[in-house]
Amino acid sequence: MSELSDNLAEEGPPRPLLLLVDDEQAHLESLERIFQRAGYGVITAENGEQAIDCLRMHPVAVVLTDLVMPRTDGFAVLKAAQTLRPQALVVLMTAYGTVDNALTAIRQGAWDFVTKPIKRNGLLTCIERALRHRQLQMENQNLRARLHAVAPEGGLVGNSDGMRHLKATLEQVAPSSATVLILGESGTGKELCAREIHRHSNRSGGPFVAVNCAALPDTILEAELFGHEKGAFTGAEMQKIGRFERANGGTLLLDEVGDIPLAMQVKLLRVLQENEVERLGGDGPIPIDVRVIAATNTDLKQQIKEGRFREDLYYRLDVITLQMPPLRERADDIPLLLPLMLGRFNDKHQKSIRGFSDDALDVLSSWSYPGNVRELENAVERAVVLCPAETIELSHLPPVMADAPIGPTPTPSQSHDSGLVFQPGMTMEQLERAAIEATLKHTQGDKNLTAQLLGISLRTLYRRLGES
Ligand SMILES: Nc1ncnc2c1ncn2[C@@H]1O[C@H](COP(=O)(O)OP(=O)(O)OP(=O)(O)O)[C@@H](O)[C@H]1O
Numbered sequence: 001m002s003e004l005s006d007n008l009a010e011e012g013p014p015r016p017l018l019l020l021v022d023d024e025q026a027h028l029e030s031l032e033r034i035f036q037r038a039g040y041g042v043i044t045a046e047n048g049e050q051a052i053d054c055l056r057m058h059p060v061a062v063v064l065t066d067l068v069m070p071r072t073d074g075f076a077v078l079k080a081a082q083t084l085r086p087q088a089l090v091v092l093m094t095a096y097g098t099v100d101n102a103l104t105a106i107r108q109g110a111w112d113f114v115t116k117p118i119k120r121n122g123l124l125t126c127i128e129r130a131l132r133h134r135q136l137q138m139e140n141q142n143l144r145a146r147l148h149a150v151a152p153e154g155g156l157v158g159n160s161d162g163m164r165h166l167k168a169t170l171e172q173v174a175p176s177s178a179t180v181l182i183l184g185e186s187g188t189g190k191e192l193c194a195r196e197i198h199r200h201s202n203r204s205g206g207p208f209v210a211v212n213c214a215a216l217p218d219t220i221l222e223a224e225l226f227g228h229e230k231g232a233f234t235g236a237e238m239q240k241i242g243r244f245e246r247a248n249g250g251t252l253l254l255d256e257v258g259d260i261p262l263a264m265q266v267k268l269l270r271v272l273q274e275n276e277v278e279r280l281g282g283d284g285p286i287p288i289d290v291r292v293i294a295a296t297n298t299d300l301k302q303q304i305k306e307g308r309f310r311e312d313l314y315y316r317l318d319v320i321t322l323q324m325p326p327l328r329e330r331a332d333d334i335p336l337l338l339p340l341m342l343g344r345f346n347d348k349h350q351k352s353i354r355g356f357s358d359d360a361l362d363v364l365s366s367w368s369y370p371g372n373v374r375e376l377e378n379a380v381e382r383a384v385v386l387c388p389a390e391t392i393e394l395s396h397l398p399p400v401m402a403d404a405p406i407g408p409t410p411t412p413s414q415s416h417d418s419g420l421v422f423q424p425g426m427t428m429e430q431l432e433r434a435a436i437e438a439t440l441k442h443t444q445g446d447k448n449l450t451a452q453l454l455g456i457s458l459r460t461l462y463r464r465l466g467e468s
């Protein structure tokens with residue numbers, strides 16, 4: 001297998017990569033010369049096995065392979081390309097007597113074939129045509145992804161049970177004016193969900209206004225929500241229309257509603273009950289017609305218990321509750337989210353990255369995503385920025401992800417690799433030993449904590465350690 005001919009190290013967009021496969025050394029070398037002189041990026045393989053390795057490792061655009069080779073023939077290379085590089089096109093080289101075979105290969109999805117003896121010009125034209133076709137295919141895909149990013153049908157992408165249930169409830173509750181409480185961990189799409197409710201409601205022609213209640217200091221939050229008259233307090237040099245009034249006829253999202261200070265919770269409750277607001281320093285209530293959606297990632301019931309959230313306000317907000325499922329519980333949606341985000345960030349950073357290597361995809365599909373969709377989004381954006389070629393590799397992912405062992409999605413409580421492997425046939429003694437070692441690893445050698453976690457005394461732990 002040859003090294004990559006210098007093409008990937010150059011500045012500018014990478015040239016499409018051609019994989020040449022032939023078991024006749026001299027023939028392979030002359031093909032390599034032809035394509036290198038014509039300016040292609042070329043890698044070569046002397047047999048089918050090497051060709052498959054190349055396909056696995058490099059973002060191959062076109063494969064030109066001999067049909068008849070010992071062990072792994074051109075048919076097998078074609079099959080491997082279809083799995084490993086679905087967008088790569090395969091051209092077969094065949095002796096005159098075996099054209100029938102070549103036609104079979106075309107039926108199986110090969111792009112074209114050339115007959116031996118190979119003529120330089122015919123070969124170059126054939127490969128150019130293949131590349132043009134592939135370019136068009138990619139542009140099409142890119143356009144589709146872009147279209148999807150601008151106007152995703154349904155906005156909330158996902159087809160897992162959790163998302164289907166959520167979307168069904170959303171469509172049911174959207175048309176009413178009922179208050180909705182959206183619960184969910186950070187980054188699960190609460191704001192996007194609120195926008196979707198608005199979009200599906202008969203208020204969609206009106207404004208959608210969002211306030212992040214956690215981001216604003218108490219005094220400013222009050223003025224933001226309810227507005228103020230000129231001179232209402234020192235510094236109020238002009239009249240300010242509050243967000244409630246700005247959302248009139250539409251929807252107001254109170255994001256991070258759990259962070260509203262208690263004093264303001266009373267005022268908010270009154271607005272919700274009376275459907276009118278009073279500007280600070282104002283001389284009377286102003287009627288409003290606003291649908292309120294509240295969102296939070298905190299446990300409001302716990303906050304009520306602790307006296308930090310008013311129970312009456314909670315019941316006012318909690319007419320309909322939507323629970324956003326965390327991404328780790330809907331890993332099926334990751335393959336749907338990835339192309340959307342790839343399209344979005346290709347656009348934003350003016351790149352034309354086509355996809356992910358198998359390794360990168362494995363990691364992206366099995367990560368536990370404590371930061372949910374936002375974390376996935378950040379990982380893809382980072383990778384798009386760092387990736388110099390067409391395929392996002394493991395090394396472009398955040399180190400915390402790239403270094404993680406690949407396996408079933410861990411739940412947050414077991415997101416560390418415990419290293420404890422139970423196999424039938426292990427003795428109790430071996431099991432105990434494994435439990436101690438795994439816990440020690442988890443506590444980074446803290447013996448006190450290890451003993452506590454295992455429910456044994458420190459002395460017992462030392463004794464067990466000494467026994468080995
Ligand atoms: N189902 C989804 N489909 C497509 N994009 C999504 C989905 N869920 C979330 N996103 C995207 O992920 C990002 C985070 O979503 P959003 O801001 O709505 O989450 P959030 O729950 O409000 O987060 P936080 O609690 O941090 O405020 C946004 O860019 C959003 O567009």
Ligand SMILES: [Mg+2]
Nearest residue numbers: 190191255295
């Ligand atoms: Mg939010």
